[in-house]
Amino acid sequence: MKKTLLAMVLLAVSGVTLAADDAVVRLGTEGAYPPWNFLNDAGEVDGFERELGDELCKRAGLTCEWVTNDWDSIIPNLVSGNYDVIMAGMSITAERDEVIDFTQNYSQPDPSSYMAMSADVDLADAVVAAQSNTIQAAFVAEQGWTLVEFATPEETIAAVKNGEADAVLADQSFVKPIADEDADLMLLEREELIGGGVGLGIRESDGELREKLDAAIASVKADGTLNELITKWEVGATF
Amino acid sequence: MFAYCADPDTLSGFKWLSCYLTTGKHFGFYWSFLTVLTLLAVTAPAALALGFLGARAARSRHFALRGLGKTYIAIVRGVPDIVFFMFFVIALDQGFEWIRHQWLCPNWTEAIRQGNDFRVCPSAKLPLGNSPQWIHEVYGFFLAVITFAIVFGAFAANVLFGAMTAVPKAQLETAAAYGMSRKQTFWRILVPQMWVYAVPGLSNLWMILIKATPLLFLLGVEDIVYWARELGGSKQAKFTAYPHGDWRLWYFLVLLVFYLSFTKLSEWVLSRLMVRLRRGQATVGGSA
Structure with a gap:
């Protein structure tokens, strides 16, 4: 009896972790700011951040999905949980940092x-x-x-x-x-020269996700993938 | 879409246009017309039902119910739409998630409110974090319907409240003299006769509702105005196969035609309805 109970508990727990692994990370963007992010002719999100974001998700082992949101309400919708990450050419500023957290910058400060x-x-x-x-x-x-x-x-x-x-x-x-x-x-x-480079915006309570994506950014910086993308899309100086 | 669209740079005139107008993006635009029409088709009856309930509550003999009805009408009518759409919807969404959280994750120990963040357990999220994008869109649409219904329901309640009061007292007294109960009087005498007073006011609301749909984008639902702005904005050759300047004027002209013909059609239907309602009713405009 005890063993079956234990087995059931284990199963339930593993089921929960499985479900958590399946979780989709939703990336919110504006979709109106080429070359950073825009809608291509097919109506899909495209641009520097699309390519970089997909690469970051791959390296961090996350399943990601893109959503578009109005710029003005992009932070309120993040903190209320409609998506998990802002990737919309958002410069890291002290003001925004009070409300949300940022990863390290993935672009040099763009004049x-x-x-x-x-x-x-x-x-x-x-x-x-x-x-x-x-x-x-x-x-x-x-x-x-x-x-x-x-x-x-x-x-x-x-x-x-x-x-x-x-x-x-x-x-x-x-x-x-x-x-x-x-x-x-x-x-x-x-x-x-204003702004301190562009980073991913993440909820302050989402430390784990931030670390994962931070590590992924460090990895694309280290092997030159990021520089290639920056040159391809012309979004400022390389690292 | 068509085989010859592979290289749009070489095309011109009608052929180019036929390719341009059939890009995936344009289909998003065409779909959004359907979204808007569906929204209207669902919201209008919902708002009317809510308005009817509100008007009944505001006329209730029970003071608590009357207070509730009057408060609903007063508060919603007084708050600007855009505030309602920015804050109420987020609050509504969080309310749903909070209830689900209490229900589904009783053992959750972390706080839900952490500073600015609102965090419920993953299984309480609405829609679930891993559900496909279309579910998120349907959910957003559903929130939009509720919000529109609440906002327009308050205005409709006020119109119906006035219409109910406008039905001649003599009619109701006669019903009572015939021995009808209050309930019978309400459903058989008051309700059938109030519409003729309500329709002009309700038709105004309908017209405003038609034009209020751009508020949808505040909820993440991509409506026709969003697409017109997106498609009409100037496009550089670097980012599209169909570069063009600022064409928003043309897209908004299309919207103008759409909105004008839709209002014209509504006016026609409503005036027919009015003729029909006046039949046999003791009003100034109708046959006595």
């Missing part, structure tokens, strides 16, 4: 550039667009310049094109491909 319709924009006098809740928006506000915020990166570009704003401040990796292909837009010479 932020101004993109405008003409090269002689006087920033102190200009209207500068930025995406809300970004380091760039915080930076423009700190300078005391006129800031207009938009919910999506696309709208910040459109604001410059239709004259609502004189310049947009965003990660160089995001604005450069746009300026390259659009004859009307150009990058200003001035650049800002």
Whole structure:
């Protein structure tokens, strides 16, 4: 009797661990910020972070799934448990670190550039667009310049094109491909070095997952895989 | 989609467009129309039912029930929609998970609230962490229906409350004189006659509901406005086989046509309904 009971308990426990091993790690991203993350023609998440994220999950032995979420509510939805990781080109900042935890950075601090319709924009006098809740928006506000915020990166570009704003401040990796292909837009010479590199955002109570992914990032850094991806997608300097 | 779409750069005109409009992304857009229509089809009756209950409660003779009905109407009508959609839904989701947690994991020792984090045991998660993405989407949709039903239910309750009061007293007194019980009077006299007063107000709510669907994206449900913005945004050749500039205007024009024709159709149906309801009823507009 005791033995059967013990066997049943063991079975139940092993069943539980099995279920835990099966667990899917859900990666939340914005899906609107090329080359970091965007939706490709098939409607799937694609980009630097897609490739890197899949590689990290493989190395950490995790089954991962991608979900898209609005940028503005990306942190509240993480802490309430709708997904487990934020991988959305999110710079590591002290402010965000109070609410969530970050892994080590998987990109070098990417300089932020101004993109405008003409090269002689006087920033102190200009209207500068930025995406809300970004380091760039915080930076423009700190300078005391006129800031207009938009919910999506696309709208910040459109604001410059239709004259609502004189310049947009965003990660160089995001604005450069746009300026390259659009004859009307150009990058200003001035650049800002803000932010401390991009990391994965994880719930503060999820220490185990953070360690696993941290180790995976260290491993892609060590064998050069990360540098290859950074060069391929042009998201800043290599390590 | 089509065989000739392998290399879109070489195509032009209609052929290019036929490829462009049949990418996987565009099918996401087309599906979202169905999502929105389904949402409306499910939410409208649910909100009406909730409104009916609310109106009945607000008219109740029992003070506690009346207080409940009136509080529901007052609170929900007073809170901005966007606040409701940002916070209420997260609270609702966490409420469900909390109940499941108490039920399924009685031996769990860790705290559920750890700072900002909300952590229930894995088997209490809704939907389960390892369920496929479509279950997550259906669950999000379900939360959206509940939230829309609660918000619009409060407005509907207020409309129905007014409509119930608008039915001429004489009708109810006559029913009582014929010996009908309160319940009989309510179902046979009051309810059939109140609609003619309720429909104009309800039709307003319906129109607002049609246009409120972009709030869906706050819940992670990808609706037509989300897709229009995503597809219309400028695309660089580096990231797509179909580069284009800012085409949001065209996508939003499509939405405009959709919304306008849908409201037009609704107006037509509602006016027919109104004619039908007025028949034989003692109102100013109808035949006495």
